[in-house]
Amino acid sequence: MTLPIDPRFLDAGEAALVVEFGDTVDPVINDRVLALDAALRADPPAGTREFVPTYRSLMLHYDPLGIDRETLVAIVRRLMTGLAEWRGEGTIWTLPCCYDPALAEDLDEAAQILGFTRDDAVALHTKATYRVYMCGFTPGQIYLGGVPEQLKISRRATPRPPHPAGAVSIGGGLGTVVPFVMPTGWYVIGQTPERLYAAERQDAFLIRAGDLVRFEPIDLSTFRDLAQRAGGGEIVARKRAT
Amino acid sequence: MRADASEAILRILSGGPGATLQDAGRHGYLRFGVTAAGPMDPLAHATANLAVGNSAGATAIEVSVGGLEVTAESGALRVAVAGGEFSLNLDGRPLPPAVVLNLEEGAVLKVRAGGRGSWCYLAVAGRFAVPKVLGSHATHTRTGFGGLNGRALAVGDRLGIERSGSSQPSISAIVAPWLDRPLDTIRVVLGPQHDFFADDQISAFLAGPWTVSAKVDRMAYYLDGPQLTHARGYNIVSDGIAMGAIQVPGDGRPIVLMADRQSTGGYPKIATIIGPDLGRLAQARPGAVFRFAAVTIGQAVEARRSEAALLARGIVVEPLTRTHLSSEFLLGLNLIDGVFGVEG
The missing domain is CATH 2.40.100.10 (Cyclophilin-like)
Known part of the structure; x- marks a missing residue:
């Protein structure tokens, strides 16, 4: 499985961005959330604060004076293209x-x-x-x-x-x-x-x-x-x- | 607690139920379900801290309308108070609502709810000698995290202070016009789930008017106003919650989620209050009426930039003189205290 996904980018104010992969409880959707979370944590973009994985979305808390929304979205899109299947920490x-x-x-x-x-x-x-x-x-x-x-x-x-x-x-x-x-x-x-x-x-x-x-x-x-x-x-x- | 030369004690003589230690928040653990907590009015919290030479996010005491009365033991403490228009009184002498002062050993500072505002901050030059939980002093009473044993401050608590800076005998007023913020309009960014509402409901949400209900605390402010209806249900699969998120549960009554909110939740969030307006809403009391206005991310960021620039200029203080005790000011004081310092 690859992750050729087109997530929705939803704003939770000017300091949090929701990357939404779906609206249901589904292991495939959750895999994508966790894969993106792992990729971001491996090399957190400057200006980001913390990432909150949920069933079907990842919330990115950021300092909008440290990184702008468009840059953050571009980073997430770029990471998505290189993501492999989430295998968990086992x-x-x-x-x-x-x-x-x-x-x-x-x-x-x-x-x-x-x-x-x-x-x-x-x-x-x-x-x-x-x-x-x-x-x-x-x-x-x-x-x-x-x-x-x-x-x-x-x-x-x-x-x-x-x-x-x-x-x-x-x-x-x-x-x-x-x-x-x-x-x-x-x-x-x-x-x-x-x-x-x-x-x-x-x-x-x-x-x-x-x-x-x-x-x-x-x-x-x-x-x-x-x-x-x-x-x-x-x-x-x-x-x-x- | 034994105090050495650099240490003094801030002792709580009386306090309402809502006085807590708060720094800029316990960040980095939302992924494990840990609430960030932190100040209800971050701008006022930063102002008080900067006025005594602390960093903006240092630990300070957040005082609710329940008030607080403190004294210094084993030495004097440099103290600043800023936030809502609280009624301040030092050894019987009434003070303006935003001040820096030397709290001499044995002197008594009373902070009581005043004409306006729900929260104010008492910052002390130096550091609170209290253990941190997950790197933070921020108090979250619902889970017993941070602060003094995870709870609000209470009569008899003695807080060790590792003092910093030099003491100055004068009392100065903090010149912080940015703390004088009428409620009127609160700016929001729509979403993340505004698509759960039809256009006419978004319009109704923005038009209001909204009244701050009696149900307000550090976790949430419930609003009274038009009943909103959902276009496609009101249960969503849980996702993250940002500070200032406005969720609309099944009854159609919006709830603004504040500093002590939980990390995740399962109701649609129609909009999110922008950072610079959070403190303004937090300071509103039950019965206050306001409207929401939708802004773009760019506008919200610009408002943040302006706020950061304000604080970057530093806090201006001016020595307190009789001019601060204008008749208007005196009339605004809590008369129970007596304007000439006669204690009731």
Whole structure:
């Protein structure tokens, strides 16, 4: 696959440019976003500040007194012609996840809506490999595609009360892991003891856009043990290269 | 905290809920979902910092309409205040809203909401001896990042200051006419999702008029005005959010996303406020009425260039004299304080 693309250039004010490759959640579109992001980061044009990859677009924050829009667009167009297929950095994460009713607050509700038993739902959730489309909304939070068709559930009409840090949720046909306490319109079906964000860690942010994620079921006592170790700064998820 | 010769302490005697440490923002981590935060009115923040010889983006205290009362311990501090027209008072003496002064050990500076404006900045010559998070002091209370333990300043907080510059006994007014900014028109660049709205809706958006609602904070300003309708739905697949983005959710009521906005979001953004007008909107209080005007990228960049040129000339101060205490000024003061310094 090459990337002979004609993205849309959308202005988000005079200091941010959106390079939009599509308007859907699609791995091919996301590949292009991540490929352009990697190319820009390898040699950031003077005057650019930071790049924010999302499912389907890359936002380029820039100083308009340091680089003008036309120059930036020309650089992006030139980079696009030389881009190869995005292969990712090849990291597959296995995140321990506890589906015990004590932590999986909405698992029964979600299973009921979807027409399964909770065990079936857990089996489906742990069987799949998820792609990290983007990080965002809260620090270290990951958005996951690759949710099995049978587990695709709409978001709630109104948000539920705050969940704990580490909540593993599904909603809107996608998955997420949120390292902060917050209310959500998604369904909390498990909790990971891993800290996706830890300020004191060398890599404060564990997982990046383009990585792959699997979930491994653990029981409540294992969760408590791992949570304690994670609290001490240890990475309790397993990591391997493809 | 023990202070050595070059250090002094800024102690918080009282403060509303909205006083936070802010530098130019925590940049470079939006890709991981980290909000930049930083000042609501970057121009006022830079003005206060430059007035005490700091760099424009140095850490300063952002004060909300909740106000702030501080004193110096273990030595004097050179302090500047600038921003909205707040009511300032040093040991009972009323001051103009933008000043540089020496806060002597034990002296009390009160900053309270005044006639106009929602935010002002208290800069101190030197550096705050507070740990940075991801390279920045900017406070984002929702995620507990930065500032003092990730929170707003509170009574009893003692902030170590590594002082710089020399102290001057006089009090000077900051001559910063650019901080006197009426709201009237706020300039925007249309997009990135203005194609989610038919032409008549774009016209309605620009015509307004818009009223700043009661729902305003560091994250977002909700606006009241014409209800906008979407031409093709109001859910988009999430993309990035710039400061000043105006998103229109399903109810058709625009929300301006400000310094504490999240990194990404899933509603169409009809327009984005240009950088030089962000602080002007931020200073507006609930009930303020204004319109939007669409400008080109070129015009927006030109406005930025003018603003940068203003600050590059340096901050002019003039010693405070009786002429600053004109009857008009005195009438504008918060009368609870008393114009002759009698504390209530």
